[in-house]
Amino acid sequence: xxxxxxxxxxxxxxxxxxxxxxxxxxxxxxxxxxxxxxxxxxxxxxxxxxxxxxxxxxxxxxxxxxxxxxxxxxxxxxxxxxxxxxxxxxxxxxxxxxxxxxxxxxxxxxxxxxxxxxxxxxxxxxxxxxxxxxxxxxxxxxxxxxxxxxxxxxxxxxxxxxxxxxxxxxxxxxxxxxxxxxxxxxxxxxxxxxxxxxxxxxxxxxxxxxxxxxxxxxxxxxxxxxxxxxxxxxxxxxxxxxxxxxxxxxxxxxxxxxxxxxxxxxxxxxxxxxxxxxxxxxxxxxxxxxxxxxxxxxxxxxxxxxxxxxxxxxxxxxxxxxxxxxxxxxxxxxxxxxxxxxxxxxxxxxxxxxxxxxxxxxxxxxxxxxxxxxxxxxxxxxxxxxxxxxxxxxxxxxxxxxxxxxxxxxxxxxxxxxxxxxxxxxxxxxxxxxxxxxxxxxxxxxxxxxxxxxxxxxxxxxxxx
Numbered sequence: 001x002x003x004x005x006x007x008x009x010x011x012x013x014x015x016x017x018x019x020x021x022x023x024x025x026x027x028x029x030x031x032x033x034x035x036x037x038x039x040x041x042x043x044x045x046x047x048x049x050x051x052x053x054x055x056x057x058x059x060x061x062x063x064x065x066x067x068x069x070x071x072x073x074x075x076x077x078x079x080x081x082x083x084x085x086x087x088x089x090x091x092x093x094x095x096x097x098x099x100x101x102x103x104x105x106x107x108x109x110x111x112x113x114x115x116x117x118x119x120x121x122x123x124x125x126x127x128x129x130x131x132x133x134x135x136x137x138x139x140x141x142x143x144x145x146x147x148x149x150x151x152x153x154x155x156x157x158x159x160x161x162x163x164x165x166x167x168x169x170x171x172x173x174x175x176x177x178x179x180x181x182x183x184x185x186x187x188x189x190x191x192x193x194x195x196x197x198x199x200x201x202x203x204x205x206x207x208x209x210x211x212x213x214x215x216x217x218x219x220x221x222x223x224x225x226x227x228x229x230x231x232x233x234x235x236x237x238x239x240x241x242x243x244x245x246x247x248x249x250x251x252x253x254x255x256x257x258x259x260x261x262x263x264x265x266x267x268x269x270x271x272x273x274x275x276x277x278x279x280x281x282x283x284x285x286x287x288x289x290x291x292x293x294x295x296x297x298x299x300x301x302x303x304x305x306x307x308x309x310x311x312x313x314x315x316x317x318x319x320x321x322x323x324x325x326x327x328x329x330x331x332x333x334x335x336x337x338x339x340x341x342x343x344x345x346x347x348x349x350x351x352x353x354x355x356x357x358x359x360x361x362x363x364x365x366x367x368x369x370x371x372x373x374x375x376x377x378x379x380x381x382x383x384x385x386x387x388x389x390x391x392x393x394x395x396x397x398x399x400x401x402x403x404x405x406x407x408x409x410x411x412x413x414x415x416x417x418x419x420x421x422x423x424x425x426x427x428x429x430x431x432x433x434x435x436x437x438x439x440x441x442x443x444x445x446x447x448x449x450x451x452x453x454x455x456x457x458x459x460x461x462x463x464x465x
Contacts, residue, residue: 015055023296027055028063029076031199032162032217035282036097037076039311040304047303051296059160060186067091067283073297075283079165079186080262086286091258093283094328096305098250098318100218100241101163101170101276102228106206107133109146111227113240116141118232119174119267119275124172125152125213128192133211141232148211154193155205155214159373160186162199167215170266174275217278218242219316233275234267245274246318255324255333280317285336287419291390298332335425335443336383341432342439347448350374350413353440359405360413360442363423371457374415374449380404382416382423383429392422393429401434408435415442415449 027037037055041273044053052258055076063075068089081093103122105115117125121137124130134147157164168184182188203224204216218241221228225437230238239245249268265277282301288294305328309319320328338344345353354360354376362369362377369379383398406411412431416423428441442448450456 001057004427010212022050023052023293025051025053025074025297025300026072027053027076027282028058028066028072029055029072030060030063030078030162030280031057032078032099032220033076033097033317035315036308036312036317038172039315040308043307044300044303048299053300064089064091064283067285070285073284073293074301075342077163077281077283078278080264080279080281081260081283082262083259086260090286091283091363092286092331092334093262093281094331095255095263095279096282096320097280097312098246098265098320099278099280099316100167100246101215101278102218102221102241103165103231104202104206104214104216104221104226104228106210106212106227108148108210112190113228113230114145116226116227116232116238117382119170123171123175123192123230125180126154126156126190126193127175127181128154128403129177146315150211153209153212155196155202155209155212156188156190156193157202158195158197161196163215163217163278164188166264166276167268170276173267176232200393217317222316231275233271233273233348234269235271235273239272239274241274241276243313243318244317245272246277249273249275249277250279250318250321255327257327261328261331268339284332287337289336289338291336295389301332302329330388333422334419335388335422336390337443339425339428339432339439339441342428342441344443345413345440347442347444347452347454350415350440350442351454353411358411358413358440360415361404361427363414363416363427364421364446368417370458372446372450372458374446375455375457377415377457378403380427382427384422384426386426388422392426392429394426394433397426399427399430399432404434404436409437411438412436413440413442415445418445419443421445 034057036371041053058079066072067075086093131152133152134149138148148316170187172184196205199216199220202216203226206212206214206226228241230240232238248270249265252270253263265279267275281292305320305325312319360374360377362373362379363382365381380403386392386396414424414428428439431439
């Protein structure tokens with residue numbers, strides 16, 4: 001890690017004296033949201049004296065790496081991972097706020113919102129194919145602006161920096177030459193331009209360099225009084241970067257927890273939409289066996305999403321809409337990786353146990369069971385109304401242990417619909433507390449069974465006797 005990042009960590013790490021807290025949650029990610037997390041952390045600390053939240057701004061790639069190694073509790077990024085990537089890394093992601101990535105300029109005599117650009121022209125500028133400010137392509141979009149016959153000074157970030165993914169995603173959609181020669185990502189092979197290591201360096205360079213162009217999120221541009229442009233969106237309208245134009249782009253998205261909320265908001269439809277809108281994501285481990293730490297993390301994240309919208313908006317970002325909060329919260333709630341008193345088994349091990357005559361219990365509702373179930377599985381439905389937490393209250397749930405075999409020494413396999421389904425975890429817990437001594441918990445459930453192409457039955461439900 002170079003000297004710049006070491007200075008950055010020292011300057012941006014929001015620290016609450018850990019001696020005052022019994023548990024410290026750690027996050028690492030981009031520089032962009034450091035003020036958001038500082039405000040949320042301070043507010044949360046006043047309400048929860050046992051937990052501190054420290055966010056270190058390095059970069060998104062480093063945050064993901066540290067999260068995978070288990071050295072931090074959450075990471076932050078503006079580049080969404082695919083469903084397959086999340087599964088491979090054992091992570092879950094969700095959006096928590098949005099921003100506008102905007103070109104920023106130093107064009108003497110031209111103020112914020114006076115210069116119009118479209119995606120093709122912007123891409124050609126960053127490719128170095130348009131090299132002067134009075135180029136015919138720029139002039140055609142700005143008939144009322146006096147453009148100087150000066151060389152364009154291109155500036156861009158180094159690797160893994162804020163806004164690069166969203167900008168390159170947008171340019172890949174609207175400029176075929178950019179797509180074929182540069183593409184999208186957090187780290188790019190830029191054909192031209194000076195390299196900046198941080199948003200602060202970018203702002204300083206643009207301020208002090210006439211005829212330069214770079215990019216930043218709108219909160220940083222406004223904070224540093226940088227001039228931004230109007231961009232032509234997919235509807236042909238020239239729009240400015242602000243919360244309303246970002247909201248217009250976000251409103252087009254149909255969020256899907258099944259794909260890890262993996263969405264890029266660039267070049268969205270709508271006359272008012274900002275074309276380089278950017279979601280910001282939090283990444284966490286898909287599941288954890290550290291109950292206390294996991295619950296503390298989810299409590300903070302849930303509180304932040306519910307109560308942090310004003311803080312987010314005051315810092316020139318757009319908060320997540322509360323209508324999708326239940327979808328986000330449900331995506332966190334995978335059951336733990338292990339269950340004390342039970343043996344976790346794989347699909348292959350279940351198949352072997354079945355061959356030995358071990359009884360298998362399906363904890364799902366009748367409709368799920370009727371569609372398909374593991375052969376010879378007996379349904380003992382568990383209706384879980386309690387929290388999806390290892391500390392759940394079984395008194396809030398509905399289940400009937402009298403439908404299990406009377407012999408508590410008899411081995412039982414219990415399953416439902418994988419780790420995101422808590423029914424098998426809760427039924428197994430209840431069975432263990434009732435004195436059953438040999439519980440095999442098939443955490444992977446029906447999805448894992450089907451992935452292995454093992455046989456299924458599609459008969460009407462049969463309850464245990």
